[in-house]
Amino acid sequence: MLENDKKMDSLIKEYAGYCQNTFQIDPELYTKYEVKRGLRDISGKGVLAGLTDISEIRSYTIVDSEIVPCDGKLFYQGIDIEDIVHGFIKEDRLGFEETVYLLLFGHLPKNEELTSFCELLSSYRETLPTGFVRDIIMKAPSKDMMNTLARSVLTLYAYDDNADDTSIENVLRQCMQLIALFPMLCVYGYQAYSHYHDGNSLFIHQPVREFSTAENILHMLRQDSYFTPLEAKILDLALVLHAEHGGGNNSTFTTHVVTSSGTDTYSSVAASLGSLKGPRHGGANIKVVHMIEDMKQKVKDWTDEEEVKQYLSDLLNKKAFDKAGLIYGMGHAVYSISDPRARVFKSFVERLSVEKGMTEEFGLYSMVERLAPEVIAKERRIYKGVSANVDFYSGFVYNMLGLPTELFTPIFAMARIAGWSAHRIEEIINDGKIIRPGYKSVSAHKAYCPMDERK
Template identity: 60%
Template sequence: MGYNDKWELFSEKYKNLCTGHDVIPDSLFKEYGVNRGLRDINGNGVLTGLTNISRIDSFRMENGQKEPCDGKLWYRGYNVTDLVQHIPKDSFGFEKIAYLLLFGELPSAEEAKDFSELLAAGRELPTNFTRDVIMKASSKDIMNSMTRSILTLASYDDNLNSTEISNVILQCLNLISVFPMLAVYGYHAYNHYDRNESMYIHRPDPNLSTAENLLMMLRPDKKYTFLEAKVLDVALILHMEHGGGNNSTFTTRVVTSSGSDTYSAIAAAMSSLKGPKHGGANIKVMEMMDDIRNHVRDYSDKEEISQYLSKILAGEAFDNKGLIYGMGHAVYSLSDPRERVFKGFVEQLAKAKHREEDMLLYNNIETLAPELIAEKRKIYKGVSPNVDFYSGFVYDMLDIPVELYTPIFAIARIVGWSAHRLEEIVGMNKIIRPAYKSVMQERELPCDTL
């Protein structure tokens, strides 16, 4: 029997035998009070820790009852909507908000300048790293490419395992600095070696913001408009942090609590974020929107749009999963504040890119989908569009390839991961070790032993 035949045999054996052992009846979860996915019966997250970094509001208490409310997201005590709206129209805010999340206070003008210069100085990869690591084994999966690069960067760090706060801050800032390069260079390597396209590697410009550098390094001619960079900057700010309970941030804290190094903790978070249930939501929205465009002729005809959305909800169209992607959120109820503040920038970009018809389609789906979902499903907390409903549309208008959608999420979210790693080291000092109840049955060893 050949090697592949043996693997196929054991694969079938697992499906036929072992899955029987590994499937645990639903009744046992209820009997032992186990909240699957660390969520209670109403979908609320089980409390596993405390944080001073951010907060999400989606309900309010009225007469002792929990009532859905418009969502709010807070960074270090500041409403994110206010933070975005107070960034001067002629400048960028990613670096300033990153400073806020990491250090807990808004920077002064001098501190903001010094911090931006520090990030710019950190946008330097080791000699020949791009050639020997990123280009050596190109991959369509840029998240995997980035994760490999992160773990390889650990080999260049003489203080790899030190968890002294000054060292961890330095490591986090260096990773925040190089993440755009790891993503864009990883894409260019894939585009060249796997798709036979031209290769170009642009070095970052120390005088440009993170959003500007991203667009400049990605495009062959290095050109971009201020509006393009501004909208991308806002997208990065809104994806930067979202509480300690999301899957990748919790992963960061779990790995950090074991005493592991910064690179391992961030690589683990990357592995979590790349999962389609977490960081890939905007890709599903884009796939769904392409399908809707193929089946709806008039983007202003709400009746025609409603009929097709009903088919999607019934599992009769698109991917047959019965989901309208980009609608609803695990935490928010009546509204996602990120979507609300982002939409105004999306509309500006759509006008500049002559994509008003697409914007009309998005607007109509945003209005119709919650009504249809409420009619057909039992909704305990309301449903509304989330930030991923529009983020993919923005990346498409910016000519960002779909392979970079989730990596751009990571470029933003590493700031939040870094803040939570620091908070875990400073304030917790206890390994996170949840309990699992064993429901295994004891068995007697047969007489004809092994």
């Protein structure tokens, strides 16, 4: 290391110490001033910050004026997500495009409406600017696909003649283009990284007009473009279940906050991508996969409940895996008894595990799902129920589909861009004030000290 580099590193460490001393706030002050950290109260219930028509999350009912936890429910535009899934599965259709239509326009499409909508999305997949893959995606490929995706989104601003027009018609056009282009931006970004960093063969497949979003993801990602109907169906289901989750989740709230400033669509989406990249939001399924892989190495008999319980206890007591004291994929900020998305997902996950010859792994996941709440209740003081969330199974599904972990969170983004788009449009239409919550200063006042008197 050069002498100048050592000096810079030393200064940064010193400055970091200043930050630590300056910005550390006494935790008791949050209680004193009744500040809801994370905008949630002690039971996990969110502080009401807005109204939305787009989706509803239900985790409790009111009985005799008392809050009673219930099995989780999720509604898209007032329709139960379980009914939506049952509807297109029963008719042997893929459902993501129909779900996007519902979220954006508030009603389920008729056959001809869905056909026209899918044709429009297919047309938008062909609007990636000439040379964009070569000049933007292939240049300076990043190891993190979320950063690659955000950079691509911000660069698309430069190609849009009406980038700053926030009329509903223009914003809808921009959002639909991004919904259509996200799979290409993510997959091509991964192919560039895989080639330049890992030395793998580089191949770029153009999307197929007749394919759905899920089918195109698998087609563009795999060298031979081959996928089974069940693989497409389960990836499509994952997109449906991740498409929207209320206005209060971190990335969607970011959409509302940034949109309220009057900025352009590309900036709003890039900000939400930055939020989703965070491991506390979009990266949980990767942690689940790594945790289970560690468990498979440490637990000799995957069918032994006592051995699995001991490992889970070791996780909570910071003796196993990353020693963070967490069982990843268990618990949710909103749900208590059950996450409806995990409930819907599980039966299809089992079918895929049979096709992939991974039923033993599925059995281990199922056992952890069953035992973890019991272990957590024994080891921790909890204020509400604990259950598996959708991230518990999604990483396992992506593993079985052979998707690289680098694309786990981008797939979340490919789905959630639908919800972000609906919330951006809702925020613009309702023309609310710029979102600016209050922060109370707890800093003591100090007198200014002249330079020659400072110690």
